[in-house]
Amino acid sequence: MNFTDIISLALRNLRQARLRTSLTVIGVIVGVAAIVTMVSFGLGLQNNILKDAFSRIDFFTSITVFGPGADAIMSMRDGGEASNGQRNQDTASSESRPVLDDKAIEELRKLDGVRYVYPNFSFESFVRFEGRTRRTGISGAPTDVEYNPRFRDFIAGRHIAGADAPEVVITERFMTRMRTAGSARRSQRRGPGDGPFQTLPEKTEAERKRLAEEVIGKTLTILTLPSGPESTESSASVFGVPLLDLPVQSEEAGDDGQFEGADDGLLSQLERHNYTIVGVLKAQEGVNLNIGSGGAIFIPMEHAGRFRAANRPPLERLGEMLAGDIGYQSAEVRVTDLARVETIKDQIKKMGFNFWNIGNQIEEIKRVFLIINASLALIGGIALLVASFGISNTMIMSIRERTREIGVMKAIGGSDSEIMRIFFVEASLIGLTGGVLGVLGGWGIDRIANLLANRWITQQAGQAIRQVEFFSIPWYLSGGAILFAVLVSLVAAVYPAMSAARVDPIKALRYE
Amino acid sequence: MAILEAQNVTREYRMSAETIRALSGISVAIEPGEFVAILGTSGSGKSTLLNLFGGLDRPTAGEILFEGKSLRPLTSTEMSRYRLRSVGMIFQTFNLIPTMTARENVELALAFAGLGRSERRRRALELLDQVGLSNRAGHLPSELSGGEQQRVSIARAIANNPRILLADEPTGNLDSHRADEIMKLLDDMRRRDGRTIILVTHDRELANQYADRIIRLKDGSTIE
Numbered sequence: 118m119n120f121t122d123i124i125s126l127a128l129r130n131l132r133q134a135r136l137r138t139s140l141t142v143i144g145v146i147v148g149v150a151a152i153v154t155m156v157s158f159g160l161g162l163q164n165n166i167l168k169d170a171f172s173r174i175d176f177f178t179s180i181t182v183f184g185p186g187a188d189a190i191m192s193m194r195d196g197g198e199a200s201n202g203q204r205n206q207d208t209a210s211s212e213s214r215p216v217l218d219d220k221a222i223e224e225l226r227k228l229d230g231v232r233y234v235y236p237n238f239s240f241e242s243f244v245r246f247e248g249r250t251r252r253t254g255i256s257g258a259p260t261d262v263e264y265n266p267r268f269r270d271f272i273a274g275r276h277i278a279g280a281d282a283p284e285v286v287i288t289e290r291f292m293t294r295m296r297t298a299g300s301a302r303r304s305q306r307r308g309p310g311d312g313p314f315q316t317l318p319e320k321t322e323a324e325r326k327r328l329a330e331e332v333i334g335k336t337l338t339i340l341t342l343p344s345g346p347e348s349t350e351s352s353a354s355v356f357g358v359p360l361l362d363l364p365v366q367s368e369e370a371g372d373d374g375q376f377e378g379a380d381d382g383l384l385s386q387l388e389r390h391n392y393t394i395v396g397v398l399k400a401q402e403g404v405n406l407n408i409g410s411g412g413a414i415f416i417p418m419e420h421a422g423r424f425r426a427a428n429r430p431p432l433e434r435l436g437e438m439l440a441g442d443i444g445y446q447s448a449e450v451r452v453t454d455l456a457r458v459e460t461i462k463d464q465i466k467k468m469g470f471n472f473w474n475i476g477n478q479i480e481e482i483k484r485v486f487l488i489i490n491a492s493l494a495l496i497g498g499i500a501l502l503v504a505s506f507g508i509s510n511t512m513i514m515s516i517r518e519r520t521r522e523i524g525v526m527k528a529i530g531g532s533d534s535e536i537m538r539i540f541f542v543e544a545s546l547i548g549l550t551g552g553v554l555g556v557l558g559g560w561g562i563d564r565i566a567n568l569l570a571n572r573w574i575t576q577q578a579g580q581a582i583r584q585v586e587f588f589s590i591p592w593y594l595s596g597g598a599i600l601f602a603v604l605v606s607l608v609a610a611v612y613p614a615m616s617a618a619r620v621d622p623i624k625a626l627r628y629e
Numbered sequence: 630m631a632i633l634e635a636q637n638v639t640r641e642y643r644m645s646a647e648t649i650r651a652l653s654g655i656s657v658a659i660e661p662g663e664f665v666a667i668l669g670t671s672g673s674g675k676s677t678l679l680n681l682f683g684g685l686d687r688p689t690a691g692e693i694l695f696e697g698k699s700l701r702p703l704t705s706t707e708m709s710r711y712r713l714r715s716v717g718m719i720f721q722t723f724n725l726i727p728t729m730t731a732r733e734n735v736e737l738a739l740a741f742a743g744l745g746r747s748e749r750r751r752r753a754l755e756l757l758d759q760v761g762l763s764n765r766a767g768h769l770p771s772e773l774s775g776g777e778q779q780r781v782s783i784a785r786a787i788a789n790n791p792r793i794l795l796a797d798e799p800t801g802n803l804d805s806h807r808a809d810e811i812m813k814l815l816d817d818m819r820r821r822d823g824r825t826i827i828l829v830t831h832d833r834e835l836a837n838q839y840a841d842r843i844i845r846l847k848d849g850s851t852i853e
Contacts, residue, residue: 122740133728525724528685529785530713530741532706622685626724 118535127543134515138547141504141511145551146558148501149602153559153590154566155493156598161588163486167479175266176475178458180450181237182225183471184217190440215469218444225450228464230457235259236445238421240428244414245338245389246295253413255339257421258286265451267398268415273329274396280417285337285392289325289400291413292332329397339390339416341424390424392416501602504551505609508544512613516540516620523617524625533618540614541607548606552599556590559598563588630697631658632825633682633793638691640677640849651677653849654691661792664819664826666840668833674849675829676797682827683718683795684711713741717786719815721798723778725770731757731781732766738788756784760814776807783814793825794818800835812839 131138215221217236225234238257243250258268260280268276268286277284320328416424429437437443450465450472452458458476465472516523523536571584640652651674659665669675680686681693684700693700695715703711712718725734735753744752757766760780770778779799786794796815800808816839818824830836836843845852 118740119743121746129728521724522726525726526737526741527709528683528712528718528720528724529738530709530789532709532741534706535709535741623680626720626722 118531123535123538123542124546126539127546130515130519130539130543131546134511134518137511137514141507141547142551142554144504144507145501145548145602145606146555148497148504148605149552149555149598150558150562151500152494152497152601153556153594153598154562154588155497156490156594157559157563157588157590159486159490159493160591160594161586163482163490164589165585165587166482177455177479178232178452179266179474180452180458180462180465181447181473182217182234182450182465183447183473184221184444185215186436186443186446188436188440190216190443216442216444217446217448217470218442221444221468221470222448224468225448225465228450228461230453230461232451232453233259233262233265234448234450235262235418236422236448238418238425240421240425242424242428243340244295245340247335249295250340251295253291255413255421255424256415257418257425258415259418268396270399271396272326272399274333274394276396277415277417278395280419282417283390283392284395284417285339286396286398286415287332287337287394288398288413289329292329292397294413296328296332332394332397335394337392337394337414339392339424340387341390342427343386343388390420498601501605505605508547508606508609509613511547512540512544512610513616515543516613516617520620520625523620524622527620527622528626536620537614537618540617541610544606544610544614545603548603549599551606552602555602556595556598560590560595563590631694632661632696633659633827634692634694634697635678635681635688636692636694638678638681638688638693640674640681640686641689651849652681652688655846655849655851656691657844657851659793659825659827661825662819662823664816664828664839664841666828666830666836666843667846668830668836668843669846670831672848673846675831675846677849678846679795679797679827679829682793683716684708685718713738714789715791716793716795717788717791719779719782719786719794719796719799721801723770723775723782723802725778725781725785727770730767730769731762731773731777731784734770734781735785735788738785742789752788753784756788757781759787760784774807775803776810779803779807779811780814783811783818787818787822787824791824793827795827795829797829798831799828800830800832808835815839 222234222236225231236257239254241252241254244253244255258277259265260277260282265276271286272289274286277286415421450461452461458474462472462474526536527533567584567587570587574585635655635657638652638655639650642649642651655674655678657678667675667678677686681688684703687693687701695711700708700711725731726737729737732750732753735756736749739749739752754763754766757763760783762777762780762784765773765777765781770781773781779802783794783799794815799815800811803811812835815826815828819826828836828840
């Protein structure tokens, strides 16, 4: 008996008990839909987190090297001087850690395969643009680097022209935030660019470009604490830390003229630095892996270094005073190609620096998601397990009813294996149908859940934001789920099929 | 050489505690082309002997020989091939599959032999024509009379052209007129196609009328 005959026989058997078959199939549908929904949610989450990282290889070729910091330097020193055993042990490993100074940066630059190294200067300050003042992250940008992935995707304009040019590059998110009046309070807490989920403004590419081009050439003012030595002298200070109230008023307080009005003595000491906006960086979709790192606007490196020195938190200054030269806090090392990242990481480790590279993180994230997805699949799998008992039950019932028929088939020449195959095919048809419909069902549930989730987010955000895709059903999930359903069905059919093959034709035919 | 032979065959069934001996040391030889009737009352072991000949059962002791070769060493798959190719069985209760039409019932036997779909259909209609049922091919067994059903089962039995037909009380459920028709058909199978017919019956008259030779069974043994 060839395979098509077996299939048509199996189909005929299933059709004969239509209700029972459909109920069994529904069981499988529920199980498969549960697996697909669960795992697609896990995969969707993973996608949202990794999309950004994977879409750009630049993330992988960047290594952030950290300097030891004042605290570590001091404890190293203390450990050396006062031979306190306890402390010695604590810091034994870090005793050899060097300071991340210009000399160290030069050494990093000399490593084979390093494209460029530059120190990170990031600080927070208040920025004034178009009559509004906002607290924002400001970073230094190198201007002498030929290839810098961070400053590649401009939606409008260009990069800062030179090391001393009074020019600023802003991000699209910063621009949107500065120019959205109505949602000022919201964006303060939950604005685009703040949370882990990054969404693009719901605008066409052309619209975004037009908006970006509008701000090119406009002036942006950065307000900093006095950076020159003479101004430090003039203000009241302890160990050079100015006893000046930092402008910590809420953002609204700085809005539209109020700030100008409150122009008293202390405020007049703030320095105002005017910059011309020359470029707007394009917003990236996905989940922001660099939360807190990197600024919203970029100014020439030298400037950032100077302002940062003046705008450091007081305690950091105190630490530096006590520890002496602590060098830079961190530096970005850009590796020429992915293959060299590991060797360079080893070399940085040998030099005694701590560092961070997304490669380690991605592995970690993937491992965590593997566990999450496996647990989700397991939960869905339980539903399918329950369904498998339904399949077994249906098959056993069907064999009981058809004992005589099985006897006849054997009497006229059907072999045990042919009989067994008929029932295995029947079970796998149940599994296949349930699997395919279950994947469709899971997809349907995903779509509805996604719609509701996005509606909810939009309601919460109070503004239309771009759709976030919470679920992901890659081909291997749907294929795997169907295959798994068929496999489970086959396993469920093992006992029934074997008992069908064992039917004694003499007894079966004696039935009246 | 005998086409089928039972050599000192014993068949015992274990029923919970006690053992029932259905056949005890029987020896029978059937020659090719013979029409043999096995006559006996119920419980005489005649059906057991037929099942052993038909390869549905295996003896507890002794040998069943087909064309001089023992069936004992055959695996269950080889045994099913034997049932498919070498013997055709006809039952008192017809044993047609109730959800299949007459044609489909005949086709099933051909499907087990691996025939293609169109070839199968052609052959099934040919077989139904042989038993005079070409106009009933599309009917379900429930729509056929007893005699017609038995003819379908005969068509099925000869589907793969076996040398032997084993009939177990084929007329037991039929009135005498239809019974006659069936017996004539079986006789035809022998005369025209040279098949060997083994008929199991308790009907002495029927046996006398059609069989070349009668084997009498009583309590699992032959009596001459």
